[in-house]
Amino acid sequence: MPSPHPRNSGLRVDLNPAAAVARHARHQTRDVVVRYAGGDLTYAELDDRAARLASVLSDGGVVDGTRVAYLGLNSPAFLVTMLAAFRLGAVFVPVNFRLAEPELERVLAGSGAEAIVCEEGHRLAVDAVRGATELWRLLLVDDDPEVPAADGGAAGWEPWSPLIAAAPPATALVPKYADDPAILMFTSGTTGTPKGVVLTHGNVWWNSVNVDLRLDTRRGDVTYAGAPLFHIGALNSFALRTLVRGGTVVVRRSFDPQECLDDLVEHRVNTMFGVPQMFAALARVPGFADRDLRELRAVVVAGAPVPPSLVELYAGRDVLLQQAWGLTETAPFATHLPAERTLEKLGSAGIAMPYTEVRVVDAVSNAPVKPGEPGEIVVRGPNVTAGYWNDPQATAAAFDEEGWFHSGDVGHLDEDGCLYIVDRLKDMIISGGENVYPAEVERVLAAMPGVVDVAVVGVADEQWGEAVAAVLTVADGTGIGLEDVRAYAAGRLARYKLPRRLTLVPAVPRNASGKLDKTVIRRLATEES
Structure with a gap:
C-alpha cells in the first residue's frame, strides 16, 4: 500500500554539509571548529567565510554543477573552499598537490573545473597548464601565515582576502540530495592514468552513517587531520563528518610525527585516520611511550597493508588501531574491524560496514568463493560511487549487472565474515x-x-x-x-x-x-x- 504522505518519506532530505555547518554557526556560534597554526576558526567564522567566498564565486559565474578546484596543502582555506562550493551546489575538486605538471593538466582539464583556489607554492604549476584547461577564475590564498606569501602581481590571479572581506555573505544555500554530485576526486594513478571518481552527497552521508554506527564517535569529538585532505581517507573518514557533527578538526599542513604526538595530547584528540607509515613514525618519536593517549578511541588505519606488529605495539599503549579497507570509490570504507576484535582478528580488515555489502568472487566466473579462498573483492551499497567522470566505458567495466563494484583488490573472507586483503590483481x-x-x-x-x-x-x-x-x-x-x-x-x-x-x-x-x-x-x- 503506497504511503499517504510520500513527501515525508525522507528520500528527498537535504544532505548538503554546508547546511549542517550553517546550523552549527547558529547554535554553536563560538565553538572552535578548526584548530590551526595560522589561526583558529569558530563555527560562526567558518560559515561566514564560506558564505562570503560563495558570493565571490557566484559573482564570477559559478553555479549549481560547476566544478571548483582547490590546490594546496591542508589548511582552513581547503575547508572554506569546499563549503563555499557546496553552498552553491558546485562540485568540489580537491587536487593532489604533489602532481607533476602533465598529471596536473590531466586532472584540471579532465574535471572541467572553471574556478580554482590555489596557494602561491602551486601557482606556477597551474600557470604552466591552465591554457589546456577551462579555468578562468583563479583565486590566490593570501591571508594565511602558514602559506607562502602570494605574489600580488601574478597575471590572471586575484588575491582572495580583499574579495572575501568585501563580499556580502551569500544567504542562498542550494539543497543537495543523495544522487547529486558533491566531490570529484581523482584516483592516485600509481598503476595507471588517474580516473575521476564521482562521490555524491549520498555517498558522503552514508559513509558517515556507517562510521557512526561502527566506531565510538560522539558529538563534539576532536579529530586530527594530518594526512592530505585531498585523499578520501583523510577527508571523509573523520574531517568532513566532524564538521557535520559539530566537532573540532585539528588541521595540520602535513604530517609531522612530533607535532602530531603533541597535538594528540594537548587537544585531547578522539578520532584519527592515518596510513600505517604515519603510526609507525609516531611510535618512533622520543617519549612516545610516556605520553597520555587515553582520549584516542576511534583510530582508523588504512590505505596500505598494516603490519600486525604495529597493531600490537599500539595495543600495548591501550590504543586500538582499527584496520579498515576501502577505496576512493567506496567513500572510503567498505569494511572495518571493530575495536573489540582488533587483537582477536589481527591482520584482518574487518567486516562489512553496516549499510555495505562485501563479497569475494572468482575473477572469471564472478561467483562467490568459499571462505579462505582468494578472489576479487566486490562491493555494493549507497556509499559506492555513482561512476567515473565522463568515462562511461570505465564505469561499465567497474560494475557488473547486479550493481557490484569490482575493486581490483584480492582478498579472502574467513568463516566469521572477516576480510583479509591479499593484494591488487594488477600487482x-x-x-x-x-x-x-x-x-x-x-x-x-x-x-x-x-x-x-x-x-x-x-x-x-x-x-x-x-x-x-x-x-x-x-x-x-x-x-x-x-x-x-x-x-x-x-x-x-x-x-x-x-x-x-x-x-x-x-x-x-x-x-x-x-x-x-x-x-x-x-x-x-x-x-x-
Missing part, C-alpha cells in the same frame, strides 16, 4: 607458473629487524618469467643483503615467494596518500637488476 607476480602476491611478502619483510619500509614487485626474468624483487629502506648502520632477506623469509614463505632481487633505497617511493608508487618502484628494481 600479482607470476613466477615459474606460481602466483605470488607482493603484499604477503611485504608483510613478512616488514617485520624483519632493521627494515624500515618495504615494497615488493615483479621484474622480468628469462628463467622464471617474473622474479620477486624487494625494495627496502633499512635503519642506519644496518647491513642487509639478499641472502639475509631470503634466510629471514624462508621459514615464513614458500620458496617460490622468496625475493630473487634486492634494491636498497633511502626511502621507498610512496605517493601523497601513503600508497606504494609501484611504477617508480618497478623502475628502481629493474634498474638495479
Whole structure:
C-alpha cells in the first residue's frame, strides 16, 4: 500500500554539509571548529567565510554543477573552499598537490573545473597548464601565515582576502540530495592514468552513517587531520563528518610525527585516520611511550597493508588501531574491524560496514568463493560511487549487472565474515607458473629487524618469467643483503615467494596518500637488476 504522505518519506532530505555547518554557526556560534597554526576558526567564522567566498564565486559565474578546484596543502582555506562550493551546489575538486605538471593538466582539464583556489607554492604549476584547461577564475590564498606569501602581481590571479572581506555573505544555500554530485576526486594513478571518481552527497552521508554506527564517535569529538585532505581517507573518514557533527578538526599542513604526538595530547584528540607509515613514525618519536593517549578511541588505519606488529605495539599503549579497507570509490570504507576484535582478528580488515555489502568472487566466473579462498573483492551499497567522470566505458567495466563494484583488490573472507586483503590483481607476480602476491611478502619483510619500509614487485626474468624483487629502506648502520632477506623469509614463505632481487633505497617511493608508487618502484628494481 503506497504511503499517504510520500513527501515525508525522507528520500528527498537535504544532505548538503554546508547546511549542517550553517546550523552549527547558529547554535554553536563560538565553538572552535578548526584548530590551526595560522589561526583558529569558530563555527560562526567558518560559515561566514564560506558564505562570503560563495558570493565571490557566484559573482564570477559559478553555479549549481560547476566544478571548483582547490590546490594546496591542508589548511582552513581547503575547508572554506569546499563549503563555499557546496553552498552553491558546485562540485568540489580537491587536487593532489604533489602532481607533476602533465598529471596536473590531466586532472584540471579532465574535471572541467572553471574556478580554482590555489596557494602561491602551486601557482606556477597551474600557470604552466591552465591554457589546456577551462579555468578562468583563479583565486590566490593570501591571508594565511602558514602559506607562502602570494605574489600580488601574478597575471590572471586575484588575491582572495580583499574579495572575501568585501563580499556580502551569500544567504542562498542550494539543497543537495543523495544522487547529486558533491566531490570529484581523482584516483592516485600509481598503476595507471588517474580516473575521476564521482562521490555524491549520498555517498558522503552514508559513509558517515556507517562510521557512526561502527566506531565510538560522539558529538563534539576532536579529530586530527594530518594526512592530505585531498585523499578520501583523510577527508571523509573523520574531517568532513566532524564538521557535520559539530566537532573540532585539528588541521595540520602535513604530517609531522612530533607535532602530531603533541597535538594528540594537548587537544585531547578522539578520532584519527592515518596510513600505517604515519603510526609507525609516531611510535618512533622520543617519549612516545610516556605520553597520555587515553582520549584516542576511534583510530582508523588504512590505505596500505598494516603490519600486525604495529597493531600490537599500539595495543600495548591501550590504543586500538582499527584496520579498515576501502577505496576512493567506496567513500572510503567498505569494511572495518571493530575495536573489540582488533587483537582477536589481527591482520584482518574487518567486516562489512553496516549499510555495505562485501563479497569475494572468482575473477572469471564472478561467483562467490568459499571462505579462505582468494578472489576479487566486490562491493555494493549507497556509499559506492555513482561512476567515473565522463568515462562511461570505465564505469561499465567497474560494475557488473547486479550493481557490484569490482575493486581490483584480492582478498579472502574467513568463516566469521572477516576480510583479509591479499593484494591488487594488477600487482600479482607470476613466477615459474606460481602466483605470488607482493603484499604477503611485504608483510613478512616488514617485520624483519632493521627494515624500515618495504615494497615488493615483479621484474622480468628469462628463467622464471617474473622474479620477486624487494625494495627496502633499512635503519642506519644496518647491513642487509639478499641472502639475509631470503634466510629471514624462508621459514615464513614458500620458496617460490622468496625475493630473487634486492634494491636498497633511502626511502621507498610512496605517493601523497601513503600508497606504494609501484611504477617508480618497478623502475628502481629493474634498474638495479
